[in-house]
Amino acid sequence: MEFRDVVARRRMVRSYDPDRPVPPEIVDELLRHAIHAPSAGFSQGWAFLVLDSPTTLEEFWTATTPPDAGPPSNWLRGMRSAPVIIVPLSCKDAYLDRYAEPDKGWTDRDEARWPVPYWHIDAGMAALMMLLTAVDNGLGACFFGIPPTRTAAFRSAFGVPESHTPIGAITVGYRAPDRRSPSLRRGRRGLDEVVHRGRFTPR
Numbered sequence: 001m002e003f004r005d006v007v008a009r010r011r012m013v014r015s016y017d018p019d020r021p022v023p024p025e026i027v028d029e030l031l032r033h034a035i036h037a038p039s040a041g042f043s044q045g046w047a048f049l050v051l052d053s054p055t056t057l058e059e060f061w062t063a064t065t066p067p068d069a070g071p072p073s074n075w076l077r078g079m080r081s082a083p084v085i086i087v088p089l090s091c092k093d094a095y096l097d098r099y100a101e102p103d104k105g106w107t108d109r110d111e112a113r114w115p116v117p118y119w120h121i122d123a124g125m126a127a128l129m130m131l132l133t134a135v136d137n138g139l140g141a142c143f144f145g146i147p148p149t150r151t152a153a154f155r156s157a158f159g160v161p162e163s164h165t166p167i168g169a170i171t172v173g174y175r176a177p178d179r180r181s182p183s184l185r186r187g188r189r190g191l192d193e194v195v196h197r198g199r200f201t202p203r
Helices: 003-009 024-034 054-064 074-080 092-098 118-136 148-158 182-186
Strands: 046-051 084-090 140-144 169-173
Touching: 003 118, 024 046, 024 084, 024 118, 046 054, 046 118, 054 074, 054 084, 054 148, 084 118, 092 118, 118 140, 118 169
Parallel strands: none
Antiparallel strands: 046 084, 084 169, 140 169
């Protein structure tokens, strides 16, 4: 598939065929592409939790769903049909340690030196690599957040240490028919709305 076609076809898929498992070699390809994402100072402060068994998938949804949530919504039922979930994790300490090395020289490990939290940004870039790779393999995928109130339960369920932060989760699988998100009615903003050439011009 041409890269421009991959980009054009990428969308968040929220319903999957539960009877079609994702071949392990494709899951590995997603992960191989993820670690080719850029990272500040080549810190590579990321990790990826792969959940692909009925037991671990159920544990994920149990851990991340509030106990008083009530019956699953159509959205959640569709998402729960995904045969694979990958959770990208960012590690701030990997960046602080890397930039304390002699060639960088930030020996104070002061987080204030960072204009933005690149550990999260780089993990997000790795997530996008996986989303695009899924499309290239004829799969659907969806990036979504873990509720802040459920992060502790998620950590406990899977032994994730405090040093690693889940920036979200990605469902992966073969697409099933689903309803397009109502948010798409907003339309995609055009270049004339978002691009500023030479100087930022309020619009």
